[in-house]
Amino acid sequence: xxxxxxxxxxxxxxxxxxxxxxxxxxxxxxxxxxxxxxxxxxxxxxxxxxxxxxxxxxxxxxxxxxxxxxxxxxxxxxxxxxxxxxxxxxxxxxxxxxxxxxxxxxxxxxxxxxxxxxxxxxxxxx
Amino acid sequence: xxxxxxxxxxxxxxxxxxxxxxxxxxxxxxxxxxxxxxxxxxxxxxxxxxxxxxxxxxxxxxxxxxxxxxxxxxxxxxxxxxxxxxxxxxxxxxxxxxxxxxxxxxxxxxxxxxxxxxxxxxxxxxxxxxxxxxxxxxxxxxxxxxxxxxxxxxxxxxxxxxxxxxxxxxxxxxxxxxxxxxxxxxxxxxxxxxxxxxxxxxxxxxxxxxxxxxxxxxxxxxxxxxxxxxxxxxxxxxxxxxxxxxxxxxxxxxxxxxxxxxxxxxxxxxxxxxxxxxxxxxxxxxxxxxxxxxxxxxxxxxxxxxxxxxxxxxxxxxxxxxxxxxxxxxxxxxxxxxxxxxxxxxxxxxxxxxxxxxxxxxxxxxxxxxxxxxxxxxxxxxxxxxxxxxxxxxxxxxxxxxxxxxxxxxxxxxxxxxxxxxxxxxxxxxxxxxxxxxxxxxxxxxxxxxxxxxxxxxxxxxxxxxxxxxxxxxxxxxxxxxxxxxxxxxxxxxxxxxx
Numbered sequence: 001x002x003x004x005x006x007x008x009x010x011x012x013x014x015x016x017x018x019x020x021x022x023x024x025x026x027x028x029x030x031x032x033x034x035x036x037x038x039x040x041x042x043x044x045x046x047x048x049x050x051x052x053x054x055x056x057x058x059x060x061x062x063x064x065x066x067x068x069x070x071x072x073x074x075x076x077x078x079x080x081x082x083x084x085x086x087x088x089x090x091x092x093x094x095x096x097x098x099x100x101x102x103x104x105x106x107x108x109x110x111x112x113x114x115x116x117x118x119x120x121x122x123x124x125x126x
Numbered sequence: 127x128x129x130x131x132x133x134x135x136x137x138x139x140x141x142x143x144x145x146x147x148x149x150x151x152x153x154x155x156x157x158x159x160x161x162x163x164x165x166x167x168x169x170x171x172x173x174x175x176x177x178x179x180x181x182x183x184x185x186x187x188x189x190x191x192x193x194x195x196x197x198x199x200x201x202x203x204x205x206x207x208x209x210x211x212x213x214x215x216x217x218x219x220x221x222x223x224x225x226x227x228x229x230x231x232x233x234x235x236x237x238x239x240x241x242x243x244x245x246x247x248x249x250x251x252x253x254x255x256x257x258x259x260x261x262x263x264x265x266x267x268x269x270x271x272x273x274x275x276x277x278x279x280x281x282x283x284x285x286x287x288x289x290x291x292x293x294x295x296x297x298x299x300x301x302x303x304x305x306x307x308x309x310x311x312x313x314x315x316x317x318x319x320x321x322x323x324x325x326x327x328x329x330x331x332x333x334x335x336x337x338x339x340x341x342x343x344x345x346x347x348x349x350x351x352x353x354x355x356x357x358x359x360x361x362x363x364x365x366x367x368x369x370x371x372x373x374x375x376x377x378x379x380x381x382x383x384x385x386x387x388x389x390x391x392x393x394x395x396x397x398x399x400x401x402x403x404x405x406x407x408x409x410x411x412x413x414x415x416x417x418x419x420x421x422x423x424x425x426x427x428x429x430x431x432x433x434x435x436x437x438x439x440x441x442x443x444x445x446x447x448x449x450x451x452x453x454x455x456x457x458x459x460x461x462x463x464x465x466x467x468x469x470x471x472x473x474x475x476x477x478x479x480x481x482x483x484x485x486x487x488x489x490x491x492x493x494x495x496x497x498x499x500x501x502x503x504x505x506x507x508x509x510x511x512x513x514x515x516x517x518x519x520x521x522x523x524x525x526x527x528x529x530x531x532x533x534x535x536x537x538x539x540x541x542x543x544x545x546x547x548x549x550x551x552x553x554x555x556x557x558x559x560x561x562x563x564x565x566x567x568x569x570x571x572x573x574x575x576x577x578x579x580x581x582x583x584x585x586x587x588x589x590x591x592x593x594x595x596x597x598x599x600x601x602x603x604x605x606x607x608x609x610x611x612x613x614x615x616x617x618x619x620x621x622x623x624x625x
Contacts, residue, residue: 028562031558031559031587031588032559032587032588033588034586034588034589035588035589077186078160078162078185079562081160081185081186081189082159082160082562084189085155085157085158085159085189086157086562088154088155089155089156089157089158092154092156092157092215092216092217092220093157093173095216095220096157096173096220096223096224096227097224097227099220099221099224100224100225100227100228100231101228101231102224
């Protein structure tokens with residue numbers, strides 16, 4: 001089933017495929033629209049259906065809604081990228097912070113052989 | 127005879143293949159965030175604040191793993207070298223990376239450095255933006271008592287930080303100069319016993335300064351921090367006093383202070399008001415004219431009437447940003463003409479962007495600098511989390527009252543439940559909206575501002591004036607550096623230590 005995004009009756013409606021977008025990415029993206037829009041998300045047929053309805057005092061003009069739809073479409077991709085990075089790097093980030101505040105007890109010997117190119121250590125054979 | 131070393135037959139640097147850890151064109155992401163700088167470019171920032179400005183679409187290519195060493199050698203090399211991606215699951219230099227992370231957070235090691243003593247609430251000015259001062263001669267009621275000064279000093283010397291700053295504020299601090307002398311003399315003795323170095327600062331409008339006061343400041347190495355809001359028509363309008371001569375007195379006091387205490391021991395701060403917003407260039411030029419080679423373009427404080435009107439706050443922030451950019455343009459113009467002239471807010475942010483070190487600036491710290499870096503001992507013995515907290519208290523909001531010098535111990539105030547709640551709300555790594563923000567390492571968290579403007583310490587970023595202002599200033603500074611090499615060089619000169 002094909003879903004097309006549209007602007008109708010003063011509202012923006014967009015669809016996001018659940019196989020491409022995570023719930024976290026959708027919610028984080030919509031958070032930033034909260035200053036101007038009432039946002040709503042529902043799930044049907046493996047698609048998130050997103051609606052943006054301008055807040056009464058937000059001063060959003062009808063002819064600007066197409067631009068907001070474009071912004072939403074772009075932001076959804078950006079927040080999905082952020083979500084992918086955050087989830088893929090969570091373990092390294094945890095390790096990094098743990099090491100940073102560990103006072104050195106988890107430090108490891110640097111990899112590789114230690115060479116002596118300037119002859120600093122006379123006991124080390126070339 | 128000098129013994130010669132035998133010829134070496136081994137190469138100490140291996141062939142490039144030796145260092146190539148990549149298997150099957152695979153690479154792994156390291157934690158980083160990105161922000162669209164403009165329509166053509168995006169900025170990537172890693173966990174320790176290193177940044178790369180790259181063409182639009184680069185993040186997409188990195189994340190979808192369509193970037194390759196063969197096809198994109200320059201950007202690929204930059205990403206590897208700057209810890210954005212790694213050819214191994216755990217980068218070989220993770221300990222170096224961790225040390226850099228620790229360095230960025232090293233401002234936490236010392237704990238509270240800045241101790242503000244409100245020695246008197248009395249003032250001879252009636253500045254329209256000031257909500258705390260009193261025009262009165264009632265010393266008994268509005269000056270800090272000796273007992274509270276003693277207890278404040280004892281608290282300050284209990285700080286784990288070996289270097290503390292004792293800053294005297296008002297009202298007009300010099301109206302209680304005898305209290306300052308008492309406090310400095312007592313601290314000097316006790317600091318030796320506690321092995322602390324203490325920096326003394328007096329914040330003053332200089333209207334009542336005398337040669338004797340300044341001689342004492344010189345003898346005791348006390349810094350003078352004054353207020354200059356711009357040319358006389360701005361300064362006198364903002365800072366009202368009988369005679370309408372605040373500007374003239376400040377300039378006279380400035381000259382005298384520089385003569386006696388020394389030019390490098392006297393600084394000035396400006397407060398931005400609605401009137402100031404119309405005169406960015408004139409304010410910068412006034413600072414230049416008065417011999418300053420830096421200016422701190424401080425944002426309008428939200429503490430006052432209607433602070434919780436989000437739409438008005440956004441409007442004010444937009445106007446401030448326009449003001450800031452115009453003023454920065456004028457400052458850069460001085461620099462293009464070969465003069466050194468820096469802007470302090472930009473310098474704080476640029477230090478975070480361009481150096482491996484943290485900046486102990488209360489408003490741009492995470493965890494928040496309130497309590498962990500600065501504390502206020504009010505004239506009546508009440509302890510507040512920051513100067514802004516006491517402004518809120520004047521508006522009958524005591525959320526950030528941490529305790530009282532007479533009633534609470536150091537531990538209860540600095541490590542108590544309320545302190546923990548405030549600091550916990552001021553960690554931008556875990557705040558909604560901030561946790562994914564590319565500028566997280568350059569910015570901070572300000573639970574007091576959030577509470578004052580949005581009624582909630584955690585805050586709501588889409589309508590936050592703090593977020594709106596900082597995000598745009600940081601974006602703008604990076605865009606300026608990227609667009610003009612001369613500006614990058616100027617900014618680099620601002621963050622270098624100056625002797």
